[in-house]
Amino acid sequence: MDFLALCVIFLFSILAGIIVSMLGIGAGVMLVPFLTFVIGVPIKVAIATSLVDAITVSATASSAYIKERKTNVRLALWFAATSTVGGTTGALIALRMDRTLLSEIFAIALIVTAYFMIMRRKKVPSVKLYDNDADPFKLNSSYYDDEIKQKVNYRVKHPLLGFVGGFLSGNAAGLLGVGGGIVNVPVMNLFMNVPVKVATTTSAFIIGITAATSAAIYYSYGYIHPLLAVTVLEGIFLGAIIGPKVQGRLKSEALNTGFAVVLVVVAFLIVAKLFG
Amino acid sequence: MTRMETNLNRVIISGICTSIVISSFGVVVLALQPETVTDLTLVPAQLFSGIKMGNPLAIMNFGIILLIISPVMWLLTVLVSFVGERDRNYIVLSIFVLLMLISSSVIITHL
Numbered sequence: 001m002d003f004l005a006l007c008v009i010f011l012f013s014i015l016a017g018i019i020v021s022m023l024g025i026g027a028g029v030m031l032v033p034f035l036t037f038v039i040g041v042p043i044k045v046a047i048a049t050s051l052v053d054a055i056t057v058s059a060t061a062s063s064a065y066i067k068e069r070k071t072n073v074r075l076a077l078w079f080a081a082t083s084t085v086g087g088t089t090g091a092l093i094a095l096r097m098d099r100t101l102l103s104e105i106f107a108i109a110l111i112v113t114a115y116f117m118i119m120r121r122k123k124v125p126s127v128k129l130y131d132n133d134a135d136p137f138k139l140n141s142s143y144y145d146d147e148i149k150q151k152v153n154y155r156v157k158h159p160l161l162g163f164v165g166g167f168l169s170g171n172a173a174g175l176l177g178v179g180g181g182i183v184n185v186p187v188m189n190l191f192m193n194v195p196v197k198v199a200t201t202t203s204a205f206i207i208g209i210t211a212a213t214s215a216a217i218y219y220s221y222g223y224i225h226p227l228l229a230v231t232v233l234e235g236i237f238l239g240a241i242i243g244p245k246v247q248g249r250l251k252s253e254a255l256n257t258g259f260a261v262v263l264v265v266v267a268f269l270i271v272a273k274l275f276g
Numbered sequence: 277m278t279r280m281e282t283n284l285n286r287v288i289i290s291g292i293c294t295s296i297v298i299s300s301f302g303v304v305v306l307a308l309q310p311e312t313v314t315d316l317t318l319v320p321a322q323l324f325s326g327i328k329m330g331n332p333l334a335i336m337n338f339g340i341i342l343l344i345i346s347p348v349m350w351l352l353t354v355l356v357s358f359v360g361e362r363d364r365n366y367i368v369l370s371i372f373v374l375l376m377l378i379s380s381s382v383i384i385t386h387l
Contacts, residue, residue, distance in 0.1 A: 059343075063285050067285055073281070077370060136365075212345070212347040213376075226299075227303075227333075233296070234296065234300065234303075
């Protein structure tokens with residue numbers, strides 16, 4: 001890989017880091033199509049690279065969000081319990097799968113991601129929390145919302161759904177390197193009564209744990225190429241530092257919709273390329 | 277921030293910074309001796325001897341490995357906090373996640 005290609009990858013990774021850290025999704029939805037179809041990297045190497053970088057985004061974004069008390073660590077553990085199993089399964093399937101089939105599944109995953117991003121998010125109104133609330137797993141919490149400038153309290157429902165969501169998101173990460181945000185965020189928001197901002201920030205934390213499982217497998221099979229991974233890693237790191245700083249100031253709905261449109265276009269480009 | 281959040285935050289930042297610094301050092305060494313490199317992953321034995329010899333590829337690989345194992349440290353930090361709080365439910369859940377994370381990686385490399 002020549003110096004110019006590495007510079008282009010580095011600049012694109014900064015942009016990807018900013019966007020994915022704001023949206024709480026894995027970097028794979030941007031990196032895998034870019035590395036595969038623009039730079040010409042084999043898809044399994046691209047998936048492996050994006051998994052390493054998913055850990056970077058997760059770590060960088062989580063450190064900022066934990067400081068702002070937006071990440072619910074207890075809730076994250078419910079998802080992480082099964083996402084590690086799902087991540088292993090997904091990575092094993094991907095390593096034995098044909099390149100074209102993997103690309104087709106990836107294109108479908110992009111459209112599904114776009115659908116969940118455009119779909120109207122459930123608004124979770126702030127509630128009063130009492131000491132005698134039934135909360136055996138200590139999942140109820142609160143955070144300060146920068147957009148509405150007030151503290152929001154929330155009660156988490158159906159924690160067992162975290163196991164189901166975790167397994168599915170782990171599978172998506174291991175199979176496609178896209179992180180688990182496409183599953184984690186809707187499950188938390190629509191079915192567990194978690195506000196979108198807490199869902200995205202908690203998802204960012206879970207993605208690091210899931211991606212580590214899958215990345216270790218890809219590493220052991222030699223699909224992680226150090227120079228490529230480090231170039232993307234450093235770009236993503238810079239982007240993920242900037243992302244959380246601007247998240248509170250942007251209208252998240254406009255950002256979601258714009259990005260969803262881009263994903264659909266990329267999915268169609270992949271399909272068009274596959275079928276000549 | 278709670279004590280757990282403060283400790284977790286410190287561990288996350290230390291892990292990512294250490295791996296970035298080491299990987300970046302690898303890139304600097306590579307820039308100084310570009311003829312020595314083929315971009316492939318190394319097995320552990322090559323990795324440690326490579327680091328001793330200042331092989332940029334080995335240094336970058338080491339940074340990447342540190343990054344991959346850093347979530348293990350996050351989970352250990354969370355576990356220690358729950359032990360301190362004597363929160364049995366979450367001690368069990370953290371141990372389970374930790375074991376799954378470690379065992380899936382270890383088992384799979386022996387398949």
